[in-house]
Amino acid sequence: MRSNGAMTDFAKTRAMFDLPDGVIYLDGNSLGPLPRAAAGRVADTISKEWGQQLIRGWNDAGWMEMPRRIGDRIARLIGAEPGSVVLGDTLSIKVYQALASALELNPGRKVILSDTGNFPTDLYMADGLVRSLDRGHELRLTAPDDIEAALTDEIAVLMLTEVDYRTGRLHDMARLTEIARPKGIITVWDLAHSAGALPVDLGGCDVDFAVGCTYKYLNSGPGGPAFIYVSPRHADRVRPALSGWLGHEAPFAFDLDYRAGSGIDRMRVGTPPVLQMASLAAAMDVWDDVSMRDVRARSVELCEMFITGVEARCPGLTLASPRDSARRGSQVSFRHPHGYAIMQALIHEGVIGDFRAPDIMRFGITPLYINETDISRAVDILADVLTSGRWDRPQFHKRAAVT
C-alpha cells in the first residue's frame, strides 16, 4: 500500500487491464476483466512449470504454498491478520465450511440468522447443512434492516453478505459484529462484493469467519478460487468440517485418521487449482500500489456521477441502490419493468452491465479500470437507448441462460 497522502495512480491500473475496444465494462462486480499479465502468467505456468517440471512443480514451483501466499495478499485488502486467509474451492463450498465450523463453536444454540437480501446460494448451503446435521437447527431470515433487532441470545451464528448483490446495500459490519459479540453470537461475513470493492477491517471488527470470491472485484477469471478467513482467536481450535487431506496436519504421512493442521491451513480441502491461481497471482499484482481508501473515494465519486446523470436523463429508471453513498457498495442498480431488454440493448451498444430478476439493472463501478469518461459515455448511451426506443426490439427480449 502507498504511504500517507500518495494517491493511487488509476491511469496506471487501467493500463494493466486488457479491455476490448469500444466496450465500457460495468460488470466487474460479477466477473472482473482480464489483467494483461494473466495470459502470460498462465502460459508460463503451463509450459515452464507443468510442462517442464511436471510433478516436481508442487515443490519446485511452490504450487502447494499458493493458497497461503496469495491468501496473505488478499488479507491486506480486507484487514485480515497475516496467515489468516487461505484459498480454495468455490464460495458456496467455503460458506458451508465456515458455517459448519461456526455452528460447532456454539453447540447450545440452534438458530442461524441471515437476511432476505443474501445471495441465494449462501441460503441454500445453510439450508442443506441444517438438513444434513438434522439436530434441530433453524435458518431464520429477516429483512436486512431488521437484523439488529433480531440479534438475541438465541442466535448461534449471524451469517450475512456485507454488500447486497442486487441493490448494493451495505451492512454496517463493525456495528453488527459489535452487537453480536457480547451476546455470544458467532459471525460469518461473506465478502463476495466487498473484497477489492471497499475497505474491510476484519481484524478491527473482530469478525469470527469471513469468505469471499476472487473472480469479481479481484479479477482472477471465471471459476477462480474462493477464500476463507478464520480469526486467529479460533484458527487452532475450529473443526474444519470439510476435513480433506490437504487440511491434515501431515498430508503426506497418509495416516488413516484425521488430525487438523495448524491454523488456517486446516481449512484447506483438496488439491489447489494451480492454473486459476496463476491468473489470480497476476491479478493481485495490480493491487500492489493501490490504496483501498483511494479506491473507495473514487468509487463513490463515479457512482454519484452515474446516479446524477441517469436520474437527469433517464426518467423511466428508479434508483434501487441506497442514495447515501455510506450505505452503498461499489455498484449502482436501477429498476425498470423492461430492465432485461434495456440491458441487452445496452450490451449490444458496448455498455456491459447485467440484470437480476425481476427488474434490476446492475452497474458495477470499478475505479481500477473505469473513469469519468466511461461513466459519462455510459449515461449518454443509456439515455439514447431509452429515448430512441431501440431497446424494444424482439432480439433484446430473448432470455439467455445467464442474465
Ligand SMILES: *Cc1c(COP(=O)(O)O)cnc(C)c1O
Ligand atoms: C457471487 C456470489 C457467490 C457465488 O458462489 P460460487 O460458489 O462462487 O458460485 C456466492 N455468494 C455470494 C454472496 C455471491 O455474491
